[in-house]
Amino acid sequence: MIGALIRKPWLWAWIAALAVFAVTIAATAGASAPGLAKAAFTFAAFSVIVGLGQMFVITLGPGNIDLSIPATMTLAGTVALKLMATQPGMVLLGLAVALAIGVGVGILNYALIKALRIPPIIATLASSFLLQSAAIWTNRGLRIKPPESIADFTTGTVFGIPNMALVALGLTILAWVLLNLAAYGRRISAIGQNLPAARRAGLPVDGLRLGTYVLCATFAALCGFLLSCFSGGAALNMGAEYLLISIAVVVIGGSSVAGGNSNVPGIWGAALFLFLVVSMLNTYGFGAGPRLILTGVIIIAVILAASARGKAGTRG
Amino acid sequence: MRITADTIRLAVPIIALVALLCGVFWLQPRAMSYNGLNLLFNLAVPIALATLAQMFIIAVNDLDLSMGAFVGFVACVTATFLNDTPLLGALILLAAIAVYAVLGVVIHLRALPSIVVTLGMSFVWLGLAVLILPAPGGAAPPWIRSLMTVKPPLLPMAIVASLLIAFVAHLIIARSSLGVLIRGVGGNERSVARAGWSVVATRAAAYALAGFFGVLAGMALVGLTTSADANIALRYTLLSIAGVILGGGEFIGGRVSAIGAVIGALTLTLAGSFLSFLRLPSDFQIGAQGAILILVLALRLGLDAMERRTKGRR
Numbered sequence: 001m002i003g004a005l006i007r008k009p010w011l012w013a014w015i016a017a018l019a020v021f022a023v024t025i026a027a028t029a030g031a032s033a034p035g036l037a038k039a040a041f042t043f044a045a046f047s048v049i050v051g052l053g054q055m056f057v058i059t060l061g062p063g064n065i066d067l068s069i070p071a072t073m074t075l076a077g078t079v080a081l082k083l084m085a086t087q088p089g090m091v092l093l094g095l096a097v098a099l100a101i102g103v104g105v106g107i108l109n110y111a112l113i114k115a116l117r118i119p120p121i122i123a124t125l126a127s128s129f130l131l132q133s134a135a136i137w138t139n140r141g142l143r144i145k146p147p148e149s150i151a152d153f154t155t156g157t158v159f160g161i162p163n164m165a166l167v168a169l170g171l172t173i174l175a176w177v178l179l180n181l182a183a184y185g186r187r188i189s190a191i192g193q194n195l196p197a198a199r200r201a202g203l204p205v206d207g208l209r210l211g212t213y214v215l216c217a218t219f220a221a222l223c224g225f226l227l228s229c230f231s232g233g234a235a236l237n238m239g240a241e242y243l244l245i246s247i248a249v250v251v252i253g254g255s256s257v258a259g260g261n262s263n264v265p266g267i268w269g270a271a272l273f274l275f276l277v278v279s280m281l282n283t284y285g286f287g288a289g290p291r292l293i294l295t296g297v298i299i300i301a302v303i304l305a306a307s308a309r310g311k312a313g314t315r316g
Numbered sequence: 317m318r319i320t321a322d323t324i325r326l327a328v329p330i331i332a333l334v335a336l337l338c339g340v341f342w343l344q345p346r347a348m349s350y351n352g353l354n355l356l357f358n359l360a361v362p363i364a365l366a367t368l369a370q371m372f373i374i375a376v377n378d379l380d381l382s383m384g385a386f387v388g389f390v391a392c393v394t395a396t397f398l399n400d401t402p403l404l405g406a407l408i409l410l411a412a413i414a415v416y417a418v419l420g421v422v423i424h425l426r427a428l429p430s431i432v433v434t435l436g437m438s439f440v441w442l443g444l445a446v447l448i449l450p451a452p453g454g455a456a457p458p459w460i461r462s463l464m465t466v467k468p469p470l471l472p473m474a475i476v477a478s479l480l481i482a483f484v485a486h487l488i489i490a491r492s493s494l495g496v497l498i499r500g501v502g503g504n505e506r507s508v509a510r511a512g513w514s515v516v517a518t519r520a521a522a523y524a525l526a527g528f529f530g531v532l533a534g535m536a537l538v539g540l541t542t543s544a545d546a547n548i549a550l551r552y553t554l555l556s557i558a559g560v561i562l563g564g565g566e567f568i569g570g571r572v573s574a575i576g577a578v579i580g581a582l583t584l585t586l587a588g589s590f591l592s593f594l595r596l597p598s599d600f601q602i603g604a605q606g607a608i609l610i611l612v613l614a615l616r617l618g619l620d621a622m623e624r625r626t627k628g629r630r
Contacts, residue, residue: 063567063568065431067554112610115614116610116613116614116617117617118561118613119561119567121379121557121567122557122558122561122567122609122613125554125557125558125606125609126558126606126609126610126613127606128554128606129602129603129605129606129607129609130603130606130607132602132603133599133600133601133602133603133604133606134603136599136602137597137599137600140599244381244435244438244439247431247432247435248432248435248436251429251432257429257431257432258429287446287447287450288443288446288450289443289444289445289446289447289450290443290447291443292439292440292442292443292446293439293440293443293444293447294443295436295439295443296436296437296438296439296440296441296442296443297436297440298436299432299435299436299439300432300433300436300437300440303428303429303432303433303436304422304426304428307426307427307428
C-alpha cells in the first residue's frame with residue numbers, strides 16, 4: 001500500500017506543498033494556518049482550472065501546448081462582464097457566453113492546426129494574438145464590475161471552504177473520471193504515446209484532438225469568467241501569468257511533458273505549492289525579485305528530480 | 317538559379333514583407349524615405365536579434381520560453397552595470413551567456429524538456445531583472461546609444477543592421493561547420509553522434525550562440541529606448557518563436573533560416589505599424605501580427621503543395 005503510494009508521481013507535489021505550508025505557518029507560530037489555507041485553496045483553484053485543460057492538451061503528445069489560454073481567459077472575462085452589465089439576472093447568460101467563447105476558441109485553434117498543418121504551439125500563438133486584439137477592442141479600457149450575486153459567490157465560502165475551491169474540485173473530479181475511467185482518457189493517452197499506432201488502431205484521432213482543444217479552451221474561458229468576477233472586473237493582463245502557471249502545474253504535478261502519461265491529483269498539489277512558495281517568501285519578507293528567482297529554481301529543481309526518477313524515459 | 321524547396325520557403329516571407337511595405341508606401345508615400353524607413357524598422361533590430369537567438373535553440377529541436385525575460389534582464393544589466401561599471405557589466409553578460417551554455421549541457425545530459433527548463437529560467441531572469449531595476453530607469457551607455465542612432469549613408473541604420481546581422485547569422489548557421497553540426501543535431505542527433513561528434517558540445521554551442529544573440533538584442537533595445545525595465549521585452553518570447561516559423565523554420569528537423577528569421581521579425585514589426593497607416597485603432601495591432609502569421613503559413617502550405625506536385629512529376 002505504502003509502496004504503491006510512493007510510486008505515485010503526484011505525491012511529491014503534495015509533500016512539497018505541505019512542507020512549504022508548515023514552514024510558512026512556523027513563522028507566525030501557527031496563528032495564520034486557517035487563513036493561509038483558505039487563501040491557498042482559493043487562489044490555487046484558478047491555477048487548477050487552467051492546469052486541467054492544459055493537462056489534457058499536453059497528454060496529446062510532444063508539441064501539444066495551448067498558448068492561447070491567457071488570451072481566452074481575458075476575452076471570456078471581458079465579454080461576459082460587458083454583457084452582464086452588473087445586472088444579477090444576466091449571470092447565467094454571461095456564463096453561457098463565456099463558455100461559448102471557450103468552445104469557439106477551441107474549434108478555431110484546432111482548425112488552424114489542421115488546416116494549416118502547423119504545430120499546435122504556433123497555431124495557438126497566432127490565435128492568441130487575434131483573441132488578445134478582440135479583448136482589447138471589446139474592453140476599451142473600461143473596468144465593469146461583475147453582478148453582485150456572482151461576485152459574492154466567487155469570494156464566498158461554504159462551511160469555511162472557498163466556493164472557488166469547490167468549483168475547482170468538481171472540475172477536478174470530472175477531469176479525473178475523464179482521464180482515468182472514460183474511454184476518452186485512454187484514447188488521448190494512446191495518442192500521446194504513439195500517434196501513428198493510435199491512428200492504425202482506428203481511433204478517431206482528429207475528433208479526439210479537436211475535443212481536447214475545445215475542452216482546454218472551455219476550462220480557460222470558465223477560469224477567466226470566474227477570475228474576473230472574483231477580482232471585481234476584467235483586466236487586459238489578467239491572464240498573463242496563467243500561461244506559465246498552466247504549464248508549470250502540469251509538469252510539477254508529475255505529468256509527463258512528452259505526453260501520454262498524465263495525472264490529475266498532482267495539479268492540485270502543484271498549484272497549492274506554487275501559491276504557498278510565494279506566500280512563504282512574503283512572510284519571510286522577501287521582495288518580488290527573490291520570489292521570482294526561487295519560483296524558477298524550484299521549477300527546474302522539480303524537473304531535475306523528476307528526470308532522476310524516470311531515467312529510463314526517452315528524450316521528448 | 318535553381319529553385320529549391322528552401323528558396324520557396326524563403327520567398328514566402330519576402331513576398332509578405334514586400335507586400336506590406338508596398339501597402340505602407342501606398343498609404344503614406346512619405347514613409348519611402350531615409351527617415352521613414354528608419355522609423356518603420358527601428359524597433360525591429362532587437363526583435364530580429366532575439367529571433368535569431370531563438371533560431372539557434374529551435375535548430376536543435378528545443379524551444380526557449382525565457383527569451384523575452386532574458387532580453388529584459390540583459391537590458392537591465394546594460395542600463396545599469398554596463399553603463400556605470402563597464403567591466404563588471406561585461407562580466408555579468410558573459411556569465412549569462414555561460415549560463416545558457418550550461419543550460420544546453422544540462423538539458424542534453426538529463427534529457428530534460430527544454431520548454432520546462434526555460435520556463436523556469438524565465439522566472440529566474442525576470443527575478444534578477446527586478447532585483448537590478450525594481451522600477452524603470454537606468455541609462456544607455458553612450459557608445460551603444462550612438463551605435464543605434466548612427467546615420468550611415470544611403471541606407472538607414474535599421475536596414476543596414478538587419479542586413480548585417482542576417483548575413484553574420486547566415487554565415488554561422490548555414491556556412492560554418494558548427495552551423496552544419498547544430499542543424500545536424502536537429503535533423504538526426506544519433507547520426508551526428510555516430511559520426512564522432514560530441515552532441516553535448518554542439519548543443520551547448522547552440523545555446524551559447526542563443527545567449528550571445530539574446531545579449532545583443534537586449535543591448536540594442538536599450539540603445540533605442542535609452543532606459544530599461546524588467547518587463548520591457550516579455551512579448552519577445554512569443555514574437556521570436558513566431559518570427560522563426562514565419563521565416564521558414566520548422567520546430568523539428570533542424571530546418572531553420574537566418575535570413576528568413578530576420579525577415580520574419582521585420583514582417584511582424586511592420587504588421588503592427590501597417591495598421592496605424594490604415595488609421596485603424598491600435599487595438600488591432602497584435603491581432604494583425606496573428607493574422608499575418610496565419611496568412612503567411614497558409615501561403616507556405618500552398619507553395620509546399622506545389623513543390624510536392626512538381627517533385628511527383630519528376
